[in-house]
Amino acid sequence: MRRRHTSNRNSVAAIDWGYGINKARVINADVNDLRMSEAILREMPELQTCIGCGGCTATCTAGALTDFNFRMLHTLVRRGEYEGMYEQLNKCMLCGKCRLVCPRGINTRALVMLLKRKLGDN
Ligand code: SF4
Ligand code: SF4
DSSP states (O other): OEEOOOSOTTSOOOEEOSOOSSOOOOOOTTTSOOHHHHHHHHHOGGGGGOOOOOHHHHTOHHHHHSSOOHHHHHHHHHTTOOTTHHHHHTTOOOOOHHHHHOTTOOOHHHHHHHHHHHHHTO
């Protein structure tokens, strides 16, 4: 561990741990194309009530076997980010467990099918 000393006594010395945990990532929602996201929300407005609790991901059958993360996917969709989405959604087994636990009563299984239909159309 290396310490970088600063001459300013009021500033906190930055610590260089020698590695970074995550790459910096900036989301610019003004640049993202939200048309598909808005069309999805028109068909399933209850998705706007999602509180991001992660219950869907925690109980997900596909998530236990693969890197599938349903909460991340539908969060990205609402932000207008769709890259690699369709391929990820193919990992869903349509078992419906996520729907049983959603505290908002969102039909998440139907959401998977809606997303695939919308993304497949493009
Ligand atoms: S379980 Fe429901 S409320 Fe929680 S993150 Fe999933 S969709 Fe959103
Ligand atoms: S329906 Fe799909 S997203 Fe929902 S728990 Fe089953 S495998 Fe996971």
